[in-house]
Amino acid sequence: MSEAAGPKYQHVMRVLMEEIDDGVLGPGERLPTHQELVRRFDVSRATVQRALRELSVESYEVSAGWRLPGAARDAQRFAAWLTGSGQVPPANVRLFLSPLPGTPRTDGLPEHAEATRENIERALFHDLPSRDGDLLWIHWAGHGFLDDRRELLLPYSEATGAHTSHLNLESALRWWGSSHVEPGRFRHQVAIVDACRVQRRPGARLNFGQVDYGMGAVAPDRRQFLLYAARPGEAAQNEADRRSGLFTRMLLRRLADLSVGQSVHELTEVTRRVQADFAELRASGQAWQEPTFEIDRGWNGSPIFGDHWAAPASPASGAPPWDQEAWNQLATLARGRGLPPHVYDAYRWAFDVCGCAAPLVDSLPAGGLTEIVRDLDLRQGRPGMPLALPFVRHLAAHAEDREWGARLGAAGPAGGGGRGEPGVGTGAGPADGR
Numbered sequence: 111m112s113e114a115a116g117p118k119y120q121h122v123m124r125v126l127m128e129e130i131d132d133g134v135l136g137p138g139e140r141l142p143t144h145q146e147l148v149r150r151f152d153v154s155r156a157t158v159q160r161a162l163r164e165l166s167v168e169s170y171e172v173s174a175g176w177r178l179p180g181a182a183r184d185a186q187r188f189a190a191w192l193t194g195s196g197q198v199p200p201a202n203v204r205l206f207l208s209p210l211p212g213t214p215r216t217d218g219l220p221e222h223a224e225a226t227r228e229n230i231e232r233a234l235f236h237d238l239p240s241r242d243g244d245l246l247w248i249h250w251a252g253h254g255f256l257d258d259r260r261e262l263l264l265p266y267s268e269a270t271g272a273h274t275s276h277l278n279l280e281s282a283l284r285w286w287g288s289s290h291v292e293p294g295r296f297r298h299q300v301a302i303v304d305a306c307r308v309q310r311r312p313g314a315r316l317n318f319g320q321v322d323y324g325m326g327a328v329a330p331d332r333r334q335f336l337l338y339a340a341r342p343g344e345a346a347q348n349e350a351d352r353r354s355g356l357f358t359r360m361l362l363r364r365l366a367d368l369s370v371g372q373s374v375h376e377l378t379e380v381t382r383r384v385q386a387d388f389a390e391l392r393a394s395g396q397a398w399q400e401p402t403f404e405i406d407r408g409w410n411g412s413p414i415f416g417d418h419w420a421a422p423a424s425p426a427s428g429a430p431p432w433d434q435e436a437w438n439q440l441a442t443l444a445r446g447r448g449l450p451p452h453v454y455d456a457y458r459w460a461f462d463v464c465g466c467a468a469p470l471v472d473s474l475p476a477g478g479l480t481e482i483v484r485d486l487d488l489r490q491g492r493p494g495m496p497l498a499l500p501f502v503r504h505l506a507a508h509a510e511d512r513e514w515g516a517r518l519g520a521a522g523p524a525g526g527g528g529r530g531e532p533g534v535g536t537g538a539g540p541a542d543g544r
Contacts, residue, residue, distance in 0.1 A: 118153050123345070125151075181251040181348075182207045184304060184358040188249045189219050191362055196370040202243070204233045208267035225252075227266045227275045234282060235323065239291045245374060246286065246299040250279075251355055254305030255318070256342060263318055264305060271315045278321040279303065283334055289326035298374055299334045304355040306345040307338060333405070335377055337361075340399040347399055357401060360387050378403075379452070379508075437480070439521040440502075443514065444479040453482070456504035460486055463500045 148155055189205050192198040205222040206229055223229045238246065255263045261280040269275050279301065286299055310318060339346040339357035347356040364380045364387075365373055373380060381403050391397035457474055475485040486497040502518060509515025 118151070122147060122151050122153065181304075181355065183353045184251040184355050185249065186219060187354075187362055188302075188358065191365055192247070192370065193219065195367060196365075196373070198370055204238070206230055206233075225267045227268065227277075230266065230277065234277075235285070239286075239295070241295075243295060244297055245370065246296045247370065248299075248301045249304075249358075250277075250302070251304040251358060254303065254307055254346070255310040255316075256307050257310055257318065260342060262303065262305070262307060262338075263310065263321075264303070272317055274316045274318045276318055276321065278323070281321060281323050283336070284325045285323040287325075287332050287334055288329055290324075291329065291332075293329065293331070297332050299332060300337070300374070300377065301334070302337045302361070304339045304346055304358045307340050307342050308345055309343060336404045337377075337381055338402050341402050344399045347397055356391075356397060357384075357399070360384055363387075378405075378455075382455075436521055439517075440480055440483060443518055443521065447479070449474075449479060449482075450505055450509060452505065452508040453479075456501050456508070457482065457486075459504050460497045460499075460501040 142150070145155075147153075185205065185207055189203055192203055193200045200218070200220045203220050205220050206225040207222040208225040250264055253265050255265075257263055261278055263274075263276045264279055265274055265276045283299070283301060286296065310316065339355065348354075349356055349359070352359070361380075361384050364383050368376065368380075381401070385401055388397055388399065388401055392400070454474060475482050483498045483501065486501055502521060506515045506519030509518065
């Protein structure tokens, strides 16, 4: 096996997983010994040990080989964060577990129910939609498979080879983003999935069937944030010795000191930090997966990417380019300051929110803040939304100096920032080069 195909232990792991799926390794059947695998794959004993450690697949009826030490503990850890520093009342948390024997119980958490189809779908499609709330937060840890439409199928605990009962995550989110949920409820919805996103293979002895929950009319006031532990085609790493998924462990490190309210507004930034953490782990050979996120998904199945998902821009109709008063305000705010944090994210976000193609060069325009705004102002945005406006609003929302951020947020072209009568912006430019 060539290095280009990936680490050798991943190859061993994938082959064994395929044999479990195909029924070659039946329920309760022992895995091959270390020595047998060393001879079969022509690899070292250390490679085999690592492959088996990552393979240790918490309790499913499909096969003993599907056991996944750590998934139940991950759910408990996430619930502990929600009810602890997350500041969510325990009565508002629904916990579903199918733990392996010996999984310790965490005090102070709500009572859990088995992670069966009946229990989870009753909560997801009947109990929770009838509640008053602004935020739906789903954390799922377990196995995952992509179907032919690249939708993620998450098996329930009672899944068998003949009837692999599962949650279709994307279909469930379409349901939640529609009029099936009453207007004004659950305007923000977060789904965090620590599961593999490997392709369901034709001929494998798993019978998923078709699951679609349907949908009502589109509810435009709702936004969804999907965070996956891995890219399509990748396995999510399980740390059997720690009884944890690597992704959940790294994510909770970043969420530890945040309330749920704070995490909602900083979720994109938190995610990018986790992605940077994984980039370091991959560089040192300690991880292979790459977490990814999507902000909203169009009804044609296309993901809509962006940054500041919790406060979508509200473009004013017919907003003109920046006028001289706006440039003067910006120059005053920029004078004596370096570039603020998140300036690159704000620059890319401006193109995303306006539906425009971003520059191919992966860098900022040269100069200070006013030069970046000038660059955006000279480009074509879309009717009602010049590119400079979402850029400035993003910086204002993320400013560490709240007073400065409030002043920046109030800056902008007359008519574009809600200030006075519409103005004319012909030939306006910055009064100060910084």
